[in-house]
Amino acid sequence: MSKPILIVGGGPAGLAAAHAVASIGHRSVLVEKAEIFGGAPIQSGYAKLVPSGLWAKDAIGGMVRRVENNSQIDRKLNTVVKTFDGTPGNFVAELSDGTRVEAGSAILTTGFTHFDSVNKPEWGFGLFPDVVTTTQVEQMISSGKGVRCPSDNRKPKRVAILLCVGSRDRQIGREWCSKICCTVSANMAMEIREELPETHVYIYYMDIRTFGLYETDYYWKSQEEFKVKYIKARIAEVTSDGKQLIVKGEDTLVKRPITIPFDLVVHAIGMDPNVDNMTLSAVFGVDLHKQGFIARKDTYGVMGATSRDGVFVAGAAIGPETIDDSIAQANAAALNAIAAATGNNLQAAE
Amino acid sequence: MPIHEKSLIRPENITTHDELVIEGVDVSGHWSTFIESRVISDYNEAMEEEIAALPGGENIHRCWQCGSCTNSCTVHAIEPRFNPRYWIYLIRTGMESELLRDKDLIWKCVSCNKCTYACPRDVVPEGVMKATAHWLEMKGHVPESPSMTFDKIFTEQIVEHGKIEDTKVLMQFLKRTNQPLLQDWLKQIVWNIGMRTPVKWGLKSAWNFVFHPRTRGWKKAGAAIQDYIIEVEQHHKSALGVDKSTAANSNAQQHNLHAAE
Structure with a gap:
């Protein structure tokens, strides 16, 4: 009998990988550093997911329960991997709880870290209570409290969603597009308009990237059915006149400076590399991408392979990723991880 | 530093002072020319909905600013300031004071409907022009045509x-x-x-x-x-929001341009 697969990170990708491994009768050890499974959608309290429209607690919650009810999966919460040595088929990992795990291979599904808006101080986060992040608005919606201004709990009449906060920003070293924020923001704008029909919602963008099939259901729908306004403008700063937030910028379509009052400003925050990636890189001996995410070995050969044989990666650990694609990558990585653990040769596509 | 976008400076925004002292510094005369800020800070949030309520304006919210209307426009060809795309944008963003600068141009639409056929989003810009001209009259910004x-x-x-x-x-x-x-x-x-x-x-x-x-x-x-x-x-x-008594006779100054505040 070959050794179990070590899966690091219990978010959507890790949960999918664990289930995939178990589904063909193979054992796995699922290690999660937080006290609950579910990753960002659960820990950060996301509301309705794109594109299913299901609440995160139901959609991802189902994935958690499926894993929790599976005897093939050895689950470890509040745990991290301290050391990881060996070769494919014969790895040994030492966990923070002192246990020693023998593993045939490993899958890193360690995800991302939300961009911290404090790193973009000119946009007012941390200075003004009514400047919030998409994550906070997700929590307002998912908790049932509704979208309110944190300063005095009033219903906002005018909401601005600023796209590309911590994405596509060379000034602060975030050169990547976080891929999902446009669609998430369009979806959020519709949710706000649904809850507060009198509220005007503006989305400030440099480009809209509601890629693939999201175009119709989010970009167009938000404009045609929910009358969300998209303004092509770069925001210079978010300040306050003491009563309302003042958004200053340049409207690049009409070529003029704009100064607009808002009640609530939402930062559509991007995906940073997981803050633990330097540690993960050292522990697992995997190379990082120059942007700080975990590097893939190649694109077309072995799905999810890293620079170290027998260690695979899936989901937002590789770079900004959607939940559904994270799950697909996790399934692919699971297949390759089992092959590596059972001594089968993974052939490069050369 | 050279001024790059000179076309954006409106003559009325260029001012010189015969005698002006700022913080003890004499800045009188033509060599201390001031260009007033172009910042817009007054918005009429209701403008889009108002124009959408008039016949022809119903689809204004569908505009994605491609500019096909202006490029196909008969009037624009001979009068470059006639710019339906721009006006639709001003209406949608509530820049009423900017729109009113062009109040004597908007009615010049000849209803050839080339924009209607060029528009990829079924905005019907010709209808929007009609609704906007109607709106200007109803609000009293222009006399009855x-x-x-x-x-x-x-x-x-x-x-x-x-x-x-x-x-x-x-x-x-x-x-x-x-x-x-x-x-x-x-x-x-x-x-x-x-x-x-x-x-x-x-x-x-x-x-x-x-x-x-x-x-x-x-x-x-x-x-x-x-x-x-x-x-x-x-x-x-x-x-x-206009009743019978104010409809025809009021003028632009009486109207509230500060709806966003």
């Missing part, structure tokens, strides 16, 4: 009589637009028609002019049409 005056006279006669009396329409139009009744071109037309009209028709016309008979059974139909016109007008007025 001659065509609107004509339409009103025409409609009044239809509602009252079930048909128009051409001579009366023309006479009333000239009167209400403060034009003399006896104009050379008009005298010529009347003379030419008069000389060629059979006597019997001429008498019939004269009789119609004097008595202006009503179409048979028109009373009920006319009343129903009148009710409908009042209903639609009332709907438009309430959508724009």
Whole structure:
């Protein structure tokens, strides 16, 4: 009998990988550093997911329960991997709880870290209570409290969603597009308009990237059915006149400076590399991408392979990723991880 | 530092002061030219919904600013300041003061509808232009246009009589637009028609002019049409927040440009 697969990170990708491994009768050890499974959608309290429209607690919650009810999966919460040595088929990992795990291979599904808006101080986060992040608005919606201004709990009449906060920003070293924020923001704008029909919602963008099939259901729908306004403008700063937030910028379509009052400003925050990636890189001996995410070995050969044989990666650990694609990558990585653990040769596509 | 976008500087925003001292520094004279800020900070949030409530404006929210309307526009070809894309944008973003700068241009749309066919989003810019011109009149930003005056006279006669009396329409139009009744071109037309009209028709016309008979059974139909016109007008007025007393006579200064505050 070959050794179990070590899966690091219990978010959507890790949960999918664990289930995939178990589904063909193979054992796995699922290690999660937080006290609950579910990753960002659960820990950060996301509301309705794109594109299913299901609440995160139901959609991802189902994935958690499926894993929790599976005897093939050895689950470890509040745990991290301290050391990881060996070769494919014969790895040994030492966990923070002192246990020693023998593993045939490993899958890193360690995800991302939300961009911290404090790193973009000119946009007012941390200075003004009514400047919030998409994550906070997700929590307002998912908790049932509704979208309110944190300063005095009033219903906002005018909401601005600023796209590309911590994405596509060379000034602060975030050169990547976080891929999902446009669609998430369009979806959020519709949710706000649904809850507060009198509220005007503006989305400030440099480009809209509601890629693939999201175009119709989010970009167009938000404009045609929910009358969300998209303004092509770069925001210079978010300040306050003491009563309302003042958004200053340049409207690049009409070529003029704009100064607009808002009640609530939402930062559509991007995906940073997981803050633990330097540690993960050292522990697992995997190379990082120059942007700080975990590097893939190649694109077309072995799905999810890293620079170290027998260690695979899936989901937002590789770079900004959607939940559904994270799950697909996790399934692919699971297949390759089992092959590596059972001594089968993974052939490069050369 | 050179000024790159000189075209964006409006002449009225360039100011010099014959005598001005700022914090002890003398900045008098032409070598201390000031360019006033172009920042817009007043917004009329309601403007898009108001124009969408008028006939033709319904699809304005679908605009994605591709500019096909302006590029295909007949008027834009000879008058570059005629820019439907820009106006739609100003309306959607509530930049009322900017829109009002062009209030004497917007009505120049010739309704050729090239924009309607060019528009990939079914905005019907021609309709939006019509609605915007209508909006400007209803809000009192521009005086009632001659065509609107004509339409009103025409409609009044239809509602009252079930048909128009051409001579009366023309006479009333000239009167209400403060034009003399006896104009050379008009005298010529009347003379030419008069000389060629059979006597019997001429008498019939004269009789119609004097008595202006009503179409048979028109009373009920006319009343129903009148009710409908009042209903639609009332709907438009309430959508724009203008009641009868202020509709025609108010001017731009009286209107609240600070709706966003």
